[in-house]
Amino acid sequence: MAIGVPETDVFQAADAVLARGERPTVERVRVQLGRGSPARVGQLLEQWWEHLAQRLKGHALLPELPGAVAQAYAETWRLALEHAEVTARAALTEDRNALFAAQTTLTQERKLWEIALTEAQANVAESSVKLTQADAQLHERQALVDQLEAQRTDLLQQRDRLQEQLERHRVEMDGLQAKHSAAQEHIRTVEDRAHQQVDQARQEIKLLQHRLEREQRDHHKLVTQLSTQQDEIRNVMRTAEQAAAHQAGRVAALEATLSQWRSQVSPSKRQSRKASPVGKSKPRNRAKKTPQ
Structure with a gap:
């Protein structure tokens, strides 16, 4: 009044x-x-x-x-x-x-x-301080999520490169195995031909024996070389498979860590979505299982 x-x-x-x-x-x-x-x-x-x-x-x-x-x-x-x-x-x-x-x-x-x-x-005032702290934690966690995403992408690229190298080594090994089979087939053909010619050309047996011994030495040397190359290829493949398995383990661990961080970040995002919206997370790519 x-x-x-x-x-x-x-x-x-x-x-x-x-x-x-x-x-x-x-x-x-x-x-x-x-x-x-x-x-x-x-x-x-x-x-x-x-x-x-x-x-x-x-x-x-x-x-x-x-x-x-x-x-x-x-x-x-x-x-x-x-x-x-x-x-x-x-x-x-x-x-x-x-x-x-x-x-x-x-x-x-x-x-x-x-x-x-x-x-x-x-x-x-207390609520404002808590809100500021929550925003800071959200930004920190989002930065960590982005960092993990970048690491995951890099590891996936490394895994793809290793898989390509492994595929090239397999192709090379298949080629060497084909050469080895052809050489063995050639040796069997030569041996059969030699046995057939033994009865027909006894006079040339010494020459043929020397030739056979030479060819056997060449064959042994070729077999040794092929065996050595095969062992080297197997060692390379084993090393590549171990590296691929290691990278796949790292990718799986990073995906588990990323899922855990995302489950922790999601409630904070829903509480502060009106203040600052956060972009969707990238879809997770499952690590491809490397064939043994």
């Missing part, structure tokens, strides 16, 4: 309450006015009671009356004034007590609101 209501309005409202036969109080005068703060109305009501006493004294001036009648009337009027003053002071004291109680209640409520406001501000 408005503050600063004019004193004439308060005086008129108090007169109206008194005219109804009721004792003017702060609440009654405020109801009669329809506005005004309790403090303002109470202060002006005290002035109204003082003016009322002066107004009543003015009405005590009587025309000329017989002495006994005038004295009795004056005494009656004095007692009425004293009673009215006592009543007015009691009402004023009651109004002051009510006003003090209202001010005390307002003061207590104000303190409670100030405490609640301080707690709310502290909670807001």
Whole structure:
């Protein structure tokens, strides 16, 4: 309600309450006015009671009356004034007590609101700090996820290169095995031909024997070379397979770590998605099982 209501309005409202036969109080005068703060109305009501006493004294001036009648009337009027003053002071004291109680209640409520406001501000500050920390942790984890994704991609590329090398070694080994089979077939053909020619060309047996021995030496040397090359190829293939298995193990471990990090990051992302949306994770490629 408005503050600063004019004193004439308060005086008129108090007169109206008194005219109804009721004792003017702060609440009654405020109801009669329809506005005004309790403090303002109470202060002006005290002035109204003082003016009322002066107004009543003015009405005590009587025309000329017989002495006994005038004295009795004056005494009656004095007692009425004293009673009215006592009543007015009691009402004023009651109004002051009510006003003090209202001010005390307002003061207590104000303190409670100030405490609640301080707690709310502290909670807001704490929540802001926690939100900032959560955002920082989210950024750190996202950076770690990106780093793991890069490492996983690099390992997959290394695995693909090793698989290509292994495939080339297999092709080379197949070629060497084909050459070895052809050489063995050639040797068997030569031996068969030699046996067939032994009976027909005994005169050339020594020459054929020397030739056979030479061819056998060449054959042994070729077989030795092929065996050595085959062993080398097998060692290369074994090393490549071990490297591919090692890389596949690393890829599987990184995929497990990545899945664990993603499961930890997902709840933080859902809580802070309104503040900063995070892109979808790349689909995981399962490590291809290297054939033995």
